[in-house]
Amino acid sequence: MTVNANPDAGVNTWRDLPAAQQPDWPDPEALRDVIAELESYPPLVFAGECDQLRDRMASVARGEAFLLQGGDCAEAFDAVSAEQIRNKLKTLLQMGAVLTYAGSVPVVKVGRIAGQYSKPRSKPTETRDGVTLPSYRGDSVNGFEFTPEARTPDPQRLKRMYHASSATLNLVRAFTTGGYADLRQVHAWNQDFVRNSPSGQRYEALAGEIDRAMNFMNACGADPEEFKAVEFYSSHEALILDYESALTRVDSRTGRLYDVSGHMVWIGERTRQLDGAHIEFAARIRNPIGVKLGPSTSPEDALTLIERLDPEREPGRLTFITRMGADKVRDRLPTLVEKVTASGAQVAWVCDPMHGNTFEAASGHKTRRFDDVLDEVKGFFEVHKGLGTHPGGIHVELTGDDVTECVGGGHEIFVDDLHQRYETACDPRLNRSQSLDLAFLVAEMYRDQ
Numbered sequence: 001m002t003v004n005a006n007p008d009a010g011v012n013t014w015r016d017l018p019a020a021q022q023p024d025w026p027d028p029e030a031l032r033d034v035i036a037e038l039e040s041y042p043p044l045v046f047a048g049e050c051d052q053l054r055d056r057m058a059s060v061a062r063g064e065a066f067l068l069q070g071g072d073c074a075e076a077f078d079a080v081s082a083e084q085i086r087n088k089l090k091t092l093l094q095m096g097a098v099l100t101y102a103g104s105v106p107v108v109k110v111g112r113i114a115g116q117y118s119k120p121r122s123k124p125t126e127t128r129d130g131v132t133l134p135s136y137r138g139d140s141v142n143g144f145e146f147t148p149e150a151r152t153p154d155p156q157r158l159k160r161m162y163h164a165s166s167a168t169l170n171l172v173r174a175f176t177t178g179g180y181a182d183l184r185q186v187h188a189w190n191q192d193f194v195r196n197s198p199s200g201q202r203y204e205a206l207a208g209e210i211d212r213a214m215n216f217m218n219a220c221g222a223d224p225e226e227f228k229a230v231e232f233y234s235s236h237e238a239l240i241l242d243y244e245s246a247l248t249r250v251d252s253r254t255g256r257l258y259d260v261s262g263h264m265v266w267i268g269e270r271t272r273q274l275d276g277a278h279i280e281f282a283a284r285i286r287n288p289i290g291v292k293l294g295p296s297t298s299p300e301d302a303l304t305l306i307e308r309l310d311p312e313r314e315p316g317r318l319t320f321i322t323r324m325g326a327d328k329v330r331d332r333l334p335t336l337v338e339k340v341t342a343s344g345a346q347v348a349w350v351c352d353p354m355h356g357n358t359f360e361a362a363s364g365h366k367t368r369r370f371d372d373v374l375d376e377v378k379g380f381f382e383v384h385k386g387l388g389t390h391p392g393g394i395h396v397e398l399t400g401d402d403v404t405e406c407v408g409g410g411h412e413i414f415v416d417d418l419h420q421r422y423e424t425a426c427d428p429r430l431n432r433s434q435s436l437d438l439a440f441l442v443a444e445m446y447r448d449q
């Protein structure tokens with residue numbers, strides 16, 4: 001059971017430090033009212049669930065489990081629909097089933113979902129045809145439409161973020177515990193994918209093995225409860241600190257602070273300054289924490305982050321999500337992993353193969369090549385194999401819909417196809433079939449490992 005935090009409880013220490021990427025709210029009074037209201041809202045998750053996920057992440061850190069973390073780059077209020085949530089979840093469950101079989105280890109499933117409404121941006125403004133307006137920072141802050149009204153940050157949106165997260169999480173919980181996620185059904189969806197995929201032949205052997213394993217268990221009369229429901233957790237970037245701290249509560253069991261806006265939160269590449277507000281906020285909460293590490297991260301940065309966020313060296317507390325780019329991962333990652341391992345810290349290492357591989361196509365669309373995504377994951381596995389450390393998981397921007405935002409994949413999408421169904425409000429996502437392609441190919445890598 002959680003009760004509301006108040007400033008005295010210590011969550012607001014971040015306010016004395018520089019906070020990058022915060023919106024320029026035009027009316028501070030209106031923001032204060034919204035924060036007060038959010039502080040009175042019930043938690044979206046229970047602190048005990050965050051502890052459970054920390055335990056699961058401890059298994060990842062020890063090399064006994066694999067993390068699959070994925071979902072939209074930016075969730076959108078108008079995409080809170082049964083169909084879109086179901087498609088996303090279905091894709092993640094299908095990926096999880098393939099990876100579980102191939103790795104023979106539990107796959108910890110975490111969505112970029114039910115809270116991923118805020119985006120850090122490279123530039124504070126955007127200019128079109130000589131008109132300059134604030135950049136779109138996610139539906140929690142402003143609207144995507146290029147008008148002064150839409151682009152003006154509006155704190156009322158923080159309340160919509162809470163309600164959209166709540167509705168999404170409610171449906172996710174219903175799907176994952178109410179029978180929709182039954183492993184036999186998930187396996188049948190995968191068989192369908194293999195039958196209809198242009199690369200299906202390549203995956204047939206693995207799908208056939210899974211099928212035989214399922215048949216064997218059925219023949220033995222096994223009908224484990226574990227087949228019928230799955231553990232699934234929510235996560236998002238802890239970016240807008242007024243929102244995150246309003247949703248931070250004292251856990252009555254332990255007296256510790258938990259950010260109850262999601263099970264896991266991460267700090268992004270643009271906000272992980274060691275003396276900044278985001279790291280200070282993350283240091284105060286008990287949730288499992290991720291930190292994105294780009295190619296400029298030095299081993300000293302990584303070690304200081306450990307000191308700040310995981311002083312007790314508790315496996316499961318800290319996950320480093322590396323996003324180096326396919327061309328840099330083999331060069332930059334080894335020293336980081338080596339130095340962190342030598343320090344005795346047991347962090348989970350996870351690969352985000354998306355954010356270091358973005359480029360702009362001639363058409364103006366931001367995109368990523370499927371082959372680059374795959375190559376970064378390959379590099380990540382190679383580095384860990386070379387060092388004898390555990391490649392702990394993948395963190396992917398994806399959707400369950402048939403969008404055309406990334407190029408390549410089995411159902412090959414070309415640069416000229418991007419305009420057909422380009423729907424992301426920020427960065428390009430793998431579509432359903434590209435996500436499943438990735439899962440089968442990562443499964444092969446995991447086995448080789």
Ligand SMILES: O=C[C@H](O)[C@H](O)COP(=O)(O)O
Nearest residue numbers: 073119120121122123426427
């Ligand atoms: O998702 C990550 C960032 O928000 C995104 O890559 C920033 O994109 P921008 O460079 O277009 O601002």
Ligand SMILES: C=C(OP(=O)(O)O)C(=O)O
Nearest residue numbers: 120268269270292323355
């Ligand atoms: C902004 C993101 O990534 P990064 O901080 O790695 O750029 C993200 O994952 O949405």
